[in-house]
Amino acid sequence: MANIFEDVGTRTINELDYVGSLNIQLWSTLRAMKKALPFIGNRYRWEATVRQILQIGYDALPMVSLMAICTGFILALQGASELRRFGALHYVIDLVAVGFTRELGPLLTAIAVSGRSGSAFAAEIGTMKVTEELDSLRVMALEPIEFVLAPKFLAALISIPCLTIISTFFGIVAGGLFMFFSTRLAPLLYLRYVMESIALRDVITGLIKSVAFATIIAHVGCLEGFRVRGGPDSVGRSTTSAVVKSTFLVIVADAIFTAIFYFTVRP
Amino acid sequence: MPIISIRDLVVEYDGRRVLDGLNLDIEPGETMVLLGGSGSGKSTLLRQIIGLERPKSGRVIVKGVDITRCSPGELKKVRHSIGVAFQSAALFNSLSVKDNVALPLREHTRLAPSIIDLMVWMKLAVVGLADFGKLLPQELSGGMKKRGAVARALALDPEILVLDEPSAGLDPIVAAELDELILLLNHAFGMTVIVVTHEMPSAFRIADRIAMLRRGTFISVGTKDEIRASQDPRVRNFLDRVPEDIASATAVAAHFEKYLHSQETRQ
Numbered sequence: 001m002a003n004i005f006e007d008v009g010t011r012t013i014n015e016l017d018y019v020g021s022l023n024i025q026l027w028s029t030l031r032a033m034k035k036a037l038p039f040i041g042n043r044y045r046w047e048a049t050v051r052q053i054l055q056i057g058y059d060a061l062p063m064v065s066l067m068a069i070c071t072g073f074i075l076a077l078q079g080a081s082e083l084r085r086f087g088a089l090h091y092v093i094d095l096v097a098v099g100f101t102r103e104l105g106p107l108l109t110a111i112a113v114s115g116r117s118g119s120a121f122a123a124e125i126g127t128m129k130v131t132e133e134l135d136s137l138r139v140m141a142l143e144p145i146e147f148v149l150a151p152k153f154l155a156a157l158i159s160i161p162c163l164t165i166i167s168t169f170f171g172i173v174a175g176g177l178f179m180f181f182s183t184r185l186a187p188l189l190y191l192r193y194v195m196e197s198i199a200l201r202d203v204i205t206g207l208i209k210s211v212a213f214a215t216i217i218a219h220v221g222c223l224e225g226f227r228v229r230g231g232p233d234s235v236g237r238s239t240t241s242a243v244v245k246s247t248f249l250v251i252v253a254d255a256i257f258t259a260i261f262y263f264t265v266r267p
Numbered sequence: 268m269p270i271i272s273i274r275d276l277v278v279e280y281d282g283r284r285v286l287d288g289l290n291l292d293i294e295p296g297e298t299m300v301l302l303g304g305s306g307s308g309k310s311t312l313l314r315q316i317i318g319l320e321r322p323k324s325g326r327v328i329v330k331g332v333d334i335t336r337c338s339p340g341e342l343k344k345v346r347h348s349i350g351v352a353f354q355s356a357a358l359f360n361s362l363s364v365k366d367n368v369a370l371p372l373r374e375h376t377r378l379a380p381s382i383i384d385l386m387v388w389m390k391l392a393v394v395g396l397a398d399f400g401k402l403l404p405q406e407l408s409g410g411m412k413k414r415g416a417v418a419r420a421l422a423l424d425p426e427i428l429v430l431d432e433p434s435a436g437l438d439p440i441v442a443a444e445l446d447e448l449i450l451l452l453n454h455a456f457g458m459t460v461i462v463v464t465h466e467m468p469s470a471f472r473i474a475d476r477i478a479m480l481r482r483g484t485f486i487s488v489g490t491k492d493e494i495r496a497s498q499d500p501r502v503r504n505f506l507d508r509v510p511e512d513i514a515s516a517t518a519v520a521a522h523f524e525k526y527l528h529s530q531e532t533r534q
Binding site (some may be wrong): 044071133135141 | 347360
């Protein structure tokens with residue numbers, strides 16, 4: 001019995017320690033962020049940020065676009081198979097447009113980036129830790145938070161909302177292709193229906209979610225890297241852990257944000 | 268007045284005492300070698316001297332600043348006068364050798380790029396890597412990497428140069444070349460050099476004084492002649508390469524008895 005309490009206590013302390021570390025890391029990064037900004041910050045940090053933007057955003061573009069097209073097509077097909085029975089096939093447009101703008105665009109992008117870049121952050125920082133590169137930064141009077149994390153965080157904050165917009169666009173395009181081939185609905189007419197079905201608040205809530213997801217992915221990935229202890233095997237474990245934890249936290253955050261928007265933002 | 272002063276330094280990891288009340292003074296311009304076997308605590312001591320870890324108790328005073336208690340700002344200031352070359356070299360793999368050496372200059376000075384280029388070339392020339400600046404660290408041999416790390420440690424012309432196992436894993440010729448480089452830096456630039464090593468030929472070639480560590484305590488501190496002449500059996504065992512009694516029948520039996528006793532206690 002005592003062992004159960006001990007186990008629960010240890011796990012609770014570990015989880016609280018993790019959340020506390022995430023918070024401390026977030027605030028330290030926010031304080032260091034101005035150094036990564038263009039014009040007012042350090043030129044080398046901004047250059048690092050641009051490189052990260054290309055890696056997180058530009059390199060993920062084909063994958064995210066293809067995922068969005070496939071998901072848009074699946075959503076339209078599944079929706080149509082049910083809605084057709086009630087003669088409400090045109091509601092597929094609302095389903096795809098609203099679904100992607102509010103929900104699937106940010107979520108799909110976050111899951112794709114978490115798998116690609118979250119794991120890469122953990123592996124890169126973990127390897128730097130194992131090879132004493134982080135220590136060598138410290139002894140050169142350079143802060144790893146400012147040098148390594150701030151450019152990654154800023155790049156994620158820029159790239160992930162941009163990818164979300166692109167992913168939403170391709171999801172809606174996939175819905176349009178389905179409508180064209182199944183009902184011969186003209187693309188311009190489809191576009192008009194899409195514009196009528198989505199409101200500005202849908203776009204804003206989607207973008208707010210994408211910023212929150214970017215924060216989670218960047219910080220969980222980096223924290224897992226900083227927590228690496230030991231040799232190369234622990235880098236592998238931290239990489240896996242970064243993907244699992246960031247995907248889990250993204251979905252939990254999505255549920256919380258959706259509930260908040262449902263109860264507070266009324267049409 | 269010593270440039271580095273260590274007073275009653277105690278370091279523990281998970282309740283296990285690694286350094287036990289160390290006292291040592293290092294004078295400006297001297298080459299101090301921290302000599303000892305694997306696990307004797309010499310790398311732990313080095314991490315304390317460069318302020319990477321905080322001790323359980325005791326003080327490490329570098330240039331009059333107690334780095335175990337000072338503010339992060341003061342620690343940064345002290346670190347500007349310390350150059351460190353790690354055992355693994357810890358060069359940044361994403362940067363060329365030239366950029367690795369240029370990094371501290373770009374971060375901590377306002378020198379023009381052309382001046383930085385000139386200074387980098389000079390540092391690389393001192394360590395014999397003037398023709399290899401454009402290569403990435405992974406394109407260098409082990410000895411070249413270590414020399415690259417020394418060049419980076421020299422970038423800000425530090426008063427104190429700290430080298431962790433500079434000749435570990437190198438062939439005798441390359442190790443001897445590094446020894447000559449250390450002597451040159453000490454004689455030509457008047458640097459205080461601290462070298463952690465377990466290689467005796469290297470230690471006796473470069474040292475002004477040797478501090479010999481065993482199980483977290485200094486067993487002898489003195490000039491190389493004093494160490495050579497020491498009659499302390501622990502010093503003699505190390506110098507004469509007498510193996511410790513770890514694999515004899517009595518030692519194994521003692522370990523087995525200890526194990527059985529611990530099992531009985533648990534039951």
